[in-house]
Amino acid sequence: MAELIDIQSMISESIVKLGINIKKDSADRKTPDYFKRRLNTLEEYWREYEGNHDRITGEISQAHPYFGLKEFEKTLHAYEHVKALINQQYDALVTRSDKPIEQAKTPSKSTMSIVQSEEEETAAVAGPSSQNNSTHKTHTGTNSKADDLLRRQQANFKAFLRTTVNIDVEAISEKWEFEDVLKTLEARWKTIDTLHWEIESEIDENNETYNYMFDKYEKQFNSLKKAINKKMWSVVHRNKSTPQLEIPTFTGNYNQWVSFRDLFTEAIHNNPSLSNGQKMQYLKMETISLRVYSRHREDVPPGAGK
Structure with missing residues (x-):
């Protein structure tokens, strides 16, 4: 929003x-x-x-x-x-x-x-960018080619907008997700940018509507790309700079529970780069077995670990 x-x-x-x-x-x-x-x-x-x-x-x-x-x-x-x-x-x-x-x-x-001019009616079919073409093409190209290019670009703009709407930078936490989203975003923009140079040679340079649309989406692309790279760098930097904590294996002894819980929470549970499945796997690796924990749970006095 x-x-x-x-x-x-x-x-x-x-x-x-x-x-x-x-x-x-x-x-x-x-x-x-x-x-x-x-x-x-x-x-x-x-x-x-x-x-x-x-x-x-x-x-x-x-x-x-x-x-x-x-x-x-x-x-x-x-x-x-x-x-x-x-x-x-x-x-x-x-x-x-x-x-x-x-x-x-x-x-x-x-x-x-x-x-409602004829130009505006054409724009309703080909997109707003085509409305200024008809009076300027004697020296910049044919109407049919320019209109076709603008229709294709309008479709590219819509595809780009659908892509950006579905990107929630704050909801992404893993490096591979950032890289995947960034790759998709850059591919969408490359299609727009490549066609843009062809359009520039065909339409009047004073076509304000098309220029406005292109500038708007270019700013949106640069802004979103910057946000993705910034968040990705933050995640990677945090993961690299965070000291590796050695978590002792939990044997079921309630005297070990508080220290185990705190270390596991800090190193594993709160790590945004790990999926829920990975966190569960780490939990299984760091405990002797769930059966051992269940057997000793009854020995834990009320209020222990709070």
């Missing part, structure tokens, strides 16, 4: 950055298509943010800082501000325009905020 909250933070920052970039862009770049693409990008950000927010609301306490800091309300305000900015500048462009034919080809002022 912490990773999902981090994603929310990145989406919020992307919405704010989108508004800043619109203000910075020169007037000659701001065509009707420019505003249509920016609006589609903004709506894609907001749809993902809302979906994530619903998951967070159902899974964590309202006492969490995410709610206390009113992150949702702040992002909603930023979304509405950027949307108003887009519509305001678009309306100003239409008002200044002296080309009625071109105006007729663009959405009316009253429908600009809810129009």
